[in-house]
Amino acid sequence: MSAPANRPRWTRQLRGLIRKDLRLELRTRETVVAMVLFAVVTLTIMQFGFGTRDDDLTRFTGGLMWVTLAFTAVLGVGRSYVAEREQGVLDGLLVSPVPRVLLLAAKAITIFIYLVIVEIVVIPLVGIFFVKGPYWDAIGWIALVALIANVCIALAGTLFSGLALFTRARDLILPVLFLPALVPVVIAGAGATHAVAGGAYDMSEYRGYTLFLVGYAILFLLVCVATYDAVFDD
Amino acid sequence: MPDPLIIARGLTHAYGDRRAVAGVNLDVAPGERVAIAGPNGAGKSTLLRMMATLLRPGAGTLQVLGEELPAGARRARLGIGYLAHNPLVYLDLSPRQNLDLYADLCGVPNAARRIDDLLERMGLLARAEDPVRVLSRGMTQRLALARMLLHAPRLLLLDEPHAGLDAAGTALLDAELEATAFDGRAAVIVTHEVERIGAVADRLVVMRAGRVVLDEPVGGRSPAEVRARYEGAIA
Numbered sequence: 001m002s003a004p005a006n007r008p009r010w011t012r013q014l015r016g017l018i019r020k021d022l023r024l025e026l027r028t029r030e031t032v033v034a035m036v037l038f039a040v041v042t043l044t045i046m047q048f049g050f051g052t053r054d055d056d057l058t059r060f061t062g063g064l065m066w067v068t069l070a071f072t073a074v075l076g077v078g079r080s081y082v083a084e085r086e087q088g089v090l091d092g093l094l095v096s097p098v099p100r101v102l103l104l105a106a107k108a109i110t111i112f113i114y115l116v117i118v119e120i121v122v123i124p125l126v127g128i129f130f131v132k133g134p135y136w137d138a139i140g141w142i143a144l145v146a147l148i149a150n151v152c153i154a155l156a157g158t159l160f161s162g163l164a165l166f167t168r169a170r171d172l173i174l175p176v177l178f179l180p181a182l183v184p185v186v187i188a189g190a191g192a193t194h195a196v197a198g199g200a201y202d203m204s205e206y207r208g209y210t211l212f213l214v215g216y217a218i219l220f221l222l223v224c225v226a227t228y229d230a231v232f233d234d
Numbered sequence: 235m236p237d238p239l240i241i242a243r244g245l246t247h248a249y250g251d252r253r254a255v256a257g258v259n260l261d262v263a264p265g266e267r268v269a270i271a272g273p274n275g276a277g278k279s280t281l282l283r284m285m286a287t288l289l290r291p292g293a294g295t296l297q298v299l300g301e302e303l304p305a306g307a308r309r310a311r312l313g314i315g316y317l318a319h320n321p322l323v324y325l326d327l328s329p330r331q332n333l334d335l336y337a338d339l340c341g342v343p344n345a346a347r348r349i350d351d352l353l354e355r356m357g358l359l360a361r362a363e364d365p366v367r368v369l370s371r372g373m374t375q376r377l378a379l380a381r382m383l384l385h386a387p388r389l390l391l392l393d394e395p396h397a398g399l400d401a402a403g404t405a406l407l408d409a410e411l412e413a414t415a416f417d418g419r420a421a422v423i424v425t426h427e428v429e430r431i432g433a434v435a436d437r438l439v440v441m442r443a444g445r446v447v448l449d450e451p452v453g454g455r456s457p458a459e460v461r462a463r464y465e466g467a468i469a
Binding site: 007008009012013015016017019020023024027028083087088089091092093094095096097098099 | 287308309312316320325335336337338339340381
């Protein structure tokens with residue numbers, strides 16, 4: 001019999017969980033590819049649906065982008081526990097000495113990474129499809145608000161996908177729970193994007209929306225920490 | 235006498251209105267190998283899942299490895315090895331990647347060496363980098379065995395452990411269970427294979443309708459005698 005395990009460090013546990021999710025994604029390429037394709041197709045449909053390149057859609061840019069990202073997030077979040085559920089691995093994680101909140105944190109970080117990959121494609125594409133006037137100068141500001149919004153989306157998504165995991169109609173329940181939680185993110189993300197896209201540079205408006213998103217992220221973080229043990233017990 | 239690794243008193247769990255486990259009292263001492271048998275729906279797996287910290291006791295008390303559950307569940311998990319119906323491994327990862335994950339989760343020291351040792355012992359070293367999906371059922375079950383043993387748990391909880399195991403895996407499992415009798419670990423084995431109980435356990439607990447109806451040593455009994463005692467208990 002070998003030496004028993006030490007009390008594990010949470011950093012090692014978190015790293016192991018994230019590495020596992022990324023390895024699974026690299027092996028299967030199911031989630032990120034689907035998310036990117038979905039976002040590109042949605043934006044393309046909107047581009048055709050809203051008119052030709054001659055029409056100025058700049059004032060709709062924020063809304064178009066964030067509605068697309070919200071639905072893309074639902075797609076990604078819906079797949080976040082697929083491997084555990086379909087392959088029956090959840091008990092293996094739960095019987096390990098892992099704080100439940102680390103399971104949330106690992107999934108949230110994975111979703112955050114997936115969203116960043118999607119946004120690397122979506123943010124420039126939005127500029128090409130919809131914006132007349134300066135956009136590329138503002139791309140850093142848009143990326144910043146996207147990163148903050150990603151934290152909100154990842155935390156809310158992981159919490160609700162964890163809750164939906166133990167229900168029979170999980171594919172229906174997840175969007176019903178998750179999309180309303182995304183409404184403030186879409187409003188603030190669209191507002192912040194609109195404030196800087198097309199050369200507007202209303203930094204006061206941008207700052208207001210961004211701070212709102214920071215507050216929303218903190219709120220969801222607290223909710224997750226307070227409830228996540230209960231989500232996975234029994 | 236050393237403290238028991240499991241102490242259950244009046245342990246109860248219900249699914250809705252149905253009581254799956256109803257007032258079970260059970261002690262498991264270091265070095266003991268306890269087989270739990272019973273007809274389908276007797277509450278065996280529910281009892282095992284409570285011991286594994288996967289279900290909260292509805293009523294009664296349960297102490298595992300000196301930790302009162304559910305409060306001490308996380309500390310207890312450090313010493314629990316759980317083998318379930320499912321192998322609890324990711325089919326799209328390789329055996330090594332799966333063991334890497336569980337080594338991280340359980341804080342296994344010198345993980346790379348420990349993983350290599352286990353893969354070799356389980357006869358999986360040559361397939362260590364293949365996705366589990368392409369391994370045979372027997373190989374996958376041997377990987378599950380390696381996963382259970384990875385962090386050198388003091389308490390082995392096994393649910394139908396021989397199901398799906400090939401001959402090599404069965405020999406490895408039986409050797410591991412035999413070793414528990416000598417090194418202070420303990421094992422609780424839920425099984426339908428009554429004839430095998432004498433070979434893998436030294437105590438038989440029979441459950442029926444959520445209750446323990448027989449609890450006695452099986453040392454020295456023939457498979458036929460064990461079968462007769464079991465059938466007498468569930469009649």
